[in-house]
Amino acid sequence: MTPAAPLFRPDLLTRYDAHGPRYTSYPTAVQFTDSFDTAHYRAAARNGGATADLSLYFHIPFCDTVCFYCGCNKVATKNRAHARPYLDRMKRELAMQAALFDTARPVTQLHWGGGTPTFLSHAEMAELMSATARHFNLVPDERAEYSIEVDPREASAQTITLLRELGFNRLSLGVQDFDERVQRAVNRIQPRAMTETVLDAARKQGFKSVSVDLIYGLPHQSVESFARTLDAIIDLAPDRVSVFGYAHMPTLFKMQRQIDESALPSPAVRLAILERVIARMREAGYVYIGMDHFALPGDELARAFEAGTLQRNFQGYSTHADCDLIGIGASSIGKVGDVYAQNARELADYAAAIDAGELAIARGVRLSADDALRRDIIMRLMCGGELRFDDVGEAHGIEFSAAFSGELARLAPMADDGLIDLSRDAIRVLPAGRMLVRNVASVFDRYLGQASLRRFSRTI
The missing domain is CATH 3.80.30.20 (tm_1862 like domain)
Known part of the structure; x- marks a missing residue:
């Protein structure tokens, strides 16, 4: 019997440890x-x-x-x-x-x-x-x-x-x-x-x-x-x-x-x-x-x-x-349709809005078609550990390999390291990559630049 692939790979965890989002939303x-x-x-x-x-x-x-x-x-x-x-x-x-x-x-x-x-x-x-x-x-x-x-x-x-x-x-x-x-x-x-x-x-x-x-x-x-x-x-x-x-x-x-x-x-x-x-x-x-x-x-x-x-x-x-x-209360975040909306963080600001008979929403974002596409990709990877290109292409009207050729090239080293299986038609997160799935998903985050990385916790 072939032994199960290891979940814990200290060499990979050390190499890929970095700051990155937890992707409870996209955009974050x-x-x-x-x-x-x-x-x-x-x-x-x-x-x-x-x-x-x-x-x-x-x-x-x-x-x-x-x-x-x-x-x-x-x-x-x-x-x-x-x-x-x-x-x-x-x-x-x-x-x-x-x-x-x-x-x-x-x-x-x-x-x-x-x-x-x-x-x-x-x-x-x-x-x-x-x-x-x-x-x-x-x-x-x-x-x-x-x-x-x-x-x-x-x-x-x-x-x-x-x-x-x-x-x-x-x-x-x-x-x-x-x-x-x-x-x-x-x-x-x-x-x-x-x-x-x-x-x-x-x-x-x-x-x-x-x-x-x-x-x-x-x-x-x-x-x-x-x-x-x-x-x-x-x-x-x-x-x-x-x-x-x-x-x-x-x-x-x-x-x-x-x-x-x-x-x-x-x-x-x-x-x-x-x-x-x-x-x-x-x-x-x-x-x-x-x-x-x-x-x-x-x-x-x-x-x-x-x-x-x-x-x-x-x-x-x-x-x-x-x-x-x-979302109800100070700092609460809601997600309705194609928007994320967050209430005022400070109690005084939240109170002022509610006392004025207004919603307390202070910031948010309306998703573009590209945001919705990338959110779908990231959530498929984070939750299911697999991304089939035809499924995403059919859902969003794109040819996946052409639209994300740059991202697929950036994933190649992760495939070489055994974090993912990267085939012509799918990405599958392997056992050694499950603890580093945030790193895999972040390849598809178009907002993630070096300047913003310190805003996030470390992936390990």
Whole structure:
């Protein structure tokens, strides 16, 4: 029997490690401009998108304490009273957005992110979901993919019970690392018992999927210390695990300046940690989905991966088709038809727009035909690992090899290195290329120049 091709190739990972987009969208947010015409957004909302389904994303930016590694748009405060005016404005924004859409369209996907969504009180969370149901068509549990990011330090078993009653059926838990020294260095003290309490409660309440986020590359991490965290997570057996590489960019994220750079693991140690992650998760029976995602074989994400129906959106890999996404709250991004639109990042700017009775959209981009074509190519590679030239040509009315002769020439070295199989009629990502699929996809990104690369995290 021929041995399976290796997934982890340290020589290739070292050679191709570079800054690059995660491609939760194309064009990426770097290409959004403040000259974006919101009339395009309104027209796209009226015309509808590729599917009948709608997706809603709510950004709740508040955190009780700040984690030093975090690059999210957040507001650190212990004053829970800040939630009330923000909640009232989100409810007004919901009404304004609903007026643009055919609200008979089913909301099959909904996500609350942050920040810490459970910064809201139990009553406030119920109020927000009730307001959502008044304006949009929420679907029964069996059709819904309703998820929320939960900080186990901010959630009790009673919180999890409430979330299930409100209609959430998926949880994403932030853990990052169980090592106490690492937790102190990043200002996130979270004993295993806190995470276990939330996970146990989620199982008792019948949540369909629970995912856990880990980060490698944090200060004081070693192969041995992170292996202990991995073993603890495997013992807890969440349905999905995401293991992100820490992106240290203190010039962009001021809070990261609190991290002692001398305590960060070296590139060699980071690579060794990643090697242990891949091996240990696969030994434990998790399916490697792509990039930094793993799932148990019975989880719907693993089933979508095996069936070739995987999708990608602003929350990462998904099982749902490409539906219109409405962003609610400060900094939220929506994707409707042929436009991406992002709300104002700062709370004061967001508040001013909503108080004036206007949408809070501050920047965005309208896709050209070339953008739509390249987005299709990139998403096929990122989600399915394969690109058949005839399929793309038929969908977009082009002769692929002629239109992308330059890109195909740039892919030839990747084929020589064993990242991809490059034939006359297709590109297929090989096992050694799956961890570097961002590098493969970026060949088709016409906006990606050296000047913009530092805006993105490293691919490994």
